[in-house]
Amino acid sequence: MYSTLGILDLAGAVALLLWGVHMVQSGVQRAFGSEFRRILSRGFAGRLQAFAAGLGVTAVLQSSTATALMITSFAAGGFVGLVQALAAMLGANVGTTLIVQVLSFDVSPLSPLLLLVGVVAFRAGSTRTRDLGRVAIGLGLMLIALSRLLEVVTHFEDVPSLRILMARIATDPLISALSGAMMAWAAHSSVAVALLVMSLTGKGILPLSGGIALVIGANIGTAINPLLEGSRGANLAGRRVAVGNLATRIIGAVVVMPMVPWIGRMLVLIEPDLARAVADFHAGFNSLVALAFLPLLTPVARLLELILPNRLEVADPSRPIYLDEAAIESPSIALNHAAREALRMVDVLDSMIEGAASAFRRPDRRGIARSRRLDDVLDALNGKIKHYVMQLDPEGLSDEEHRRLEGILAFSLNLESGGDVIERNILPLAAKQMKRGVELSDEAEAEIEATFQAARSNLGAAASIFMTGDLRAARALIEQKREFRRREADALRAHLARLRKSDVRQALPLDLLRDIKRLNDHLVAGAAYPVLEASGALLASRISEGSG
Secondary structure, three states: OHHHHHHHHHHHHHHHHHHHHHHHHHHHHHHHHHHHHHHHHHOOOOHHHHHHHHHHHHHHHOOHHHHHHHHHHHHHOOOOOHHHHHHHHHHHHHHOHHHHHHHOOOOHHHHHHHHHHHHHHHOOOOHHHHHHHHHHHHHHHHHHHHHHHHHHHHHOOOOHHHHHHHHHHHHOHHHHHHHHHHHHHHHOOHHHHHHHHHHHHHOOOOOHHHHHHHHHHHHHHHHHHHHHHOOOOOOOHHHHHHHHHHHHHHHHHHHHHHHHHHHHHHHHHHOOOHHHHHHHHHHHHHHHHHHHHHHHHHHHHHHHHHHOOOOOOOOOOOOOOOOOHHHHHOHHHHHHHHHHHHHHHHHHHHHHHHHHHHHHHOOOHHHHHHHHHHHHHHHHHHHHHHHHHOOOOHHHOOHHHHHHHHHHHHHHHHHHHHHHHHHHHHHHHHHHHHHHOOOEOHHHHHHHHHHHHHHHHHHHHHHHHHHHOOHHHHHHHHHHHHHHHHHHHHHHHHHHHHHHHOOOOEOOOHHHHHHHHHHHHHHHHHHHHHHHHHOOOEOOOOEOOOOO
């Protein structure tokens, strides 16, 4: 009976440790996610700067997996070279060792203070303060979990079954490394596995050589996560980063594994505290791997490009490129992916507008059919974006991220609605004109061309406003609604004038102008209104004067 309760106690302590690590990581991501992306993006000038950026971000975030997602997304988008991305990953590997170093000392008396500060901050009300409170609570729980692990393990010191299990794991370094890799892969955290190994080693349940092999495996395990869960698109730049990161860790492990017994004996002479010895090896191993590979990253990058060349394949335009499911745990990253996917919808809608304009210039049934099929692409992308962002935990979003999510949904929905206007109204009108052989006047053709070009220009402005949130540009886009109303009024007067003159050639179709105006209204609603509403410049019936 006691054995069963003891196992449950041990499992509960491990679960509390994992939850504490998760709270620290999620709290830091929610508080500083966008800042970390900026730090990383600015740190890619050279491999040393990239290494430092990866180390610094991961030291605070304590998740090389989250850092890897940011880096691979930069690489997949072409914003960073492969060499710099690999250097940043080497820095991230070193960054994960720092909290293990801190917690290798006896800091458990700080747990009540951290919990108290965390609860007070969490209830303070400010979003960022709440997130920092979450970090403090997570650290407090980690310290409690480690303390409880030591107590539970003490009771198991003389349990034969546990010692037999640990002895079997420690007897073969390869089995130890595989066990550590599986644990870290399942937990998504080498930090948690390293802290658990420290507890077992410090109490003598696990020999130091077995603990070292488990830590080596844990380093490999967390490198598997970005490879399995990262970018799967035709652009293999992000996958090369993940493969390169895993390869450097495996090569380091292959070199070090035969020396594990000797390393264990040397570490005991330097650091008699076995738990501290595990932490020192964790830091030293990742640091040496980084020092060994930093000068070799250029040939490593060339080898990866040879092994994983870009595939030439026909892309399905309705298939998302940027919606990385692995980024769901990092809201700031996921929202940026969704925004980039929404910009693909801008390109599709622009092609539809150009196709519609071409249908009035040169009647072409095939061109009209192609433009109609693009509406299916818009529908599919909008549905995928909506499903993607709806997977985000609402409680894990800051106020700014909530607004960004709503803006993405509004933008993509209105782009889809704009495509519906073209598919259901404008293109059928072009087909009808072509079937009847209607001849437009030169002035009407010029006006149609100018109106479509104005819509395309406003689409470009809407995309810019969506990404920048520029208040002045949003106001300027709304002013374009007046311009389209003026065009409609002018076209109506011209139409009446031609009727009086009995001109046989048809003027600008009023239905067409009205439909393009509806298209423009969707662009305004999707891009300008959310910006004005967020700034308090949008009233129920009009734009407020004097704001912005």
